[in-house]
Amino acid sequence: MGAHSGVMEKPAFSVPAKKMAMWVFIIADTATFAACLFAYGFIRNATPNWPRPFHSITNVALMTFILVTSSLTMLMGVRAARAGDKSGALRWTFITAAAGIIFALLHLREWLALIDEGMTLFKNPWGTGLFGASFFSITGLHLTHVTGGVIALIAVGFRYKSGRYNADDLEILGLYWHFVDMVWMFVVPLVYLLNLAH
Amino acid sequence: MTSETQSGMKKDLVVYLCILALAALQFVIAYQSIDPSQMFVRMLIVAVVEAALALLFFMHLAENRGLLWFVVIFTVFVLLAMQYGWTDSFRITSGAPWSKIG
Numbered sequence: 001m002g003a004h005s006g007v008m009e010k011p012a013f014s015v016p017a018k019k020m021a022m023w024v025f026i027i028a029d030t031a032t033f034a035a036c037l038f039a040y041g042f043i044r045n046a047t048p049n050w051p052r053p054f055h056s057i058t059n060v061a062l063m064t065f066i067l068v069t070s071s072l073t074m075l076m077g078v079r080a081a082r083a084g085d086k087s088g089a090l091r092w093t094f095i096t097a098a099a100g101i102i103f104a105l106l107h108l109r110e111w112l113a114l115i116d117e118g119m120t121l122f123k124n125p126w127g128t129g130l131f132g133a134s135f136f137s138i139t140g141l142h143l144t145h146v147t148g149g150v151i152a153l154i155a156v157g158f159r160y161k162s163g164r165y166n167a168d169d170l171e172i173l174g175l176y177w178h179f180v181d182m183v184w185m186f187v188v189p190l191v192y193l194l195n196l197a198h
Numbered sequence: 199m200t201s202e203t204q205s206g207m208k209k210d211l212v213v214y215l216c217i218l219a220l221a222a223l224q225f226v227i228a229y230q231s232i233d234p235s236q237m238f239v240r241m242l243i244v245a246v247v248e249a250a251l252a253l254l255f256f257m258h259l260a261e262n263r264g265l266l267w268f269v270v271i272f273t274v275f276v277l278l279a280m281q282y283g284w285t286d287s288f289r290i291t292s293g294a295p296w297s298k299i300g
Contacts, residue, residue: 014264
């Protein structure tokens with residue numbers, strides 16, 4: 001034991017440094033999403049002819065179900081890793097990644113349908129052009145996070161398989177995945193459900 | 199599988215079902231015939247409860263009080279700091295509240 005071991009600082013909140021770094025990232029990213037959603041709120045509130053183009057909730061309901069379920073499969077993966085069940089942990093991690101891919105594909109399908117109806121970043125057939133800009137920005141930012149998460153799940157999964165990463169690393173990635181899920185819980189009501197055509 | 203792992207999985211499953219039920223509730227609220235501002239408030243309350251469940255149980259903040267307070271205080275401060283724009287956004291549409299002063 002080195003001479004300096006007695007003066008080593010304890011980690012903040014008894015959380016290991018890597019996990020703390022993820023928490024700090026999550027807090028910063030919360031501010032990013034909050035800024036986007038607040039800006040969207042200000043614009044929507046101040047724009048009288050705000051479009052309400054969504055006729056069906058089937059796609060967004062399915063996307064919500066898949067993303068929330070993927071949080072559960074992520075938890076299963078971390079629990080399996082903690083219990084020493086390496087193959088179980090890998091299986092659940094890759095199931096989570098597959099759920100993320102399905103979510104992204106459903107999202108893209110929805111985007112393409114809206115683009116087909118004439119919606120772009122700056123104009124749409126229903127009302128103010130600001131709608132497209134805010135819709136694509138917020139859902140695009142979220143989709144980018146999902147895509148990054150899927151890549152990370154696959155990369156960390158393979159590194160966990162090769163023994164370079166352990167259960168702690170899976171848990172840290174799990175925090176990110178749950179965060180992405182949590183953001184979606186606010187995007188759905190604000191961006192989709194409040195813009196349903198009645 | 200240890201009993202601790204099994205009880206943990208059971209808790210995860212219960213929280214998952216609660217979040218799904220709350221998500222479904224948001225969809226029900228969307229089809230209610232109520233004032234849009236009322237609808238917004240109700241949906242936001244449900245979303246906050248969903249997020250709290252995810253934070254406390256999926257992200258295990260319930261097990262670390264110190265970190266919980268750090269995250270909550272910092273995040274709430276940032277969210278409150280972002281409220282500044284509402285008065286402007288209301289003023290653009292209705293002239294309120296400033297045009298009514300005096």
